[in-house]
Amino acid sequence: MRPAQARSVIGSRMRELREAAGVPLTRAAILSGWDKGHLSRVERGHTKPSRELIEWYDESFGAGQSLVNQSVELDEAVRVGKDMSLRDMRRRGSVLHPILLGGSVPADHHPEDRAELVGETVPDGTRVCRDQEFEKSWEIRNSGERVWKDRWLTRQGAAGTPGWMRSPARTRLPDAVPGEVVTVRMRLQAPSQVGASTAYFKVTDEEGRLYYPGLESPPVYCTIFTVYEL
Secondary structure: OOHHHHHHHHHHHHHHHHHHOOOOHHHHHHHHOOOHHHHHHHHOOOOOOOHHHHHHHHHHOOOOOHHHHHHHHHHHHHHHHHHHHHHHHHHOOOOOOOEEOOEEOOOOOOOOOOEEEEEEOOOOOEEEEOOOEEEEEEEEEEOOOOOEOOEEEEEOOOOOOOOOOEOOOEEEEOOEOOOOEEEEEEEEEOOOOOEEEEEEEEEEOOOOOEOOOOOOOOOEEEEEEEEOOO
């Protein structure tokens, strides 16, 4: 994951949380002590939020440690992406991989390739008991002009970190011709802690390189609210 995309994702989640609480941006600025313009830039993904600000959003809008956990997971995804880019730079002498600003992409990457989320199960905010396993599915359309082959839906961040939603590191995406809609299913497990949690996934090759590295292709995700009992 690229740093700009991580900023966009966490900023969007912060905005959604604030708006769900019915708090206008001006009011949030007054309550928090942060400048309204700064909050706006953070929520639009232009500025990376500080840990202190993320914790304030969590505490003020009743999210427990949801945003903090998501921020840590996104930072880990960015670190993994940087490490992969450096490794590929060292390998370029023997194996050719296209390089974009901020990281590498698959060998068969093409700018006209497109993916579109058209349906999913387990709507955002679904209440799930602590440690409960459940299945989430996404319907994804090949909306470009390239055939999909040997692609994966890969977790962005660490899949097994304690306190986070658990998932496989990746799941195979069915091959698809242009225009075809495929369904990818994944077994997930709610964390032990009560509160909101989110897991992010992106389409990659077998080695984890992003097919859609730009901001125009946000990750698919699963957001649940963990409870003691239903």
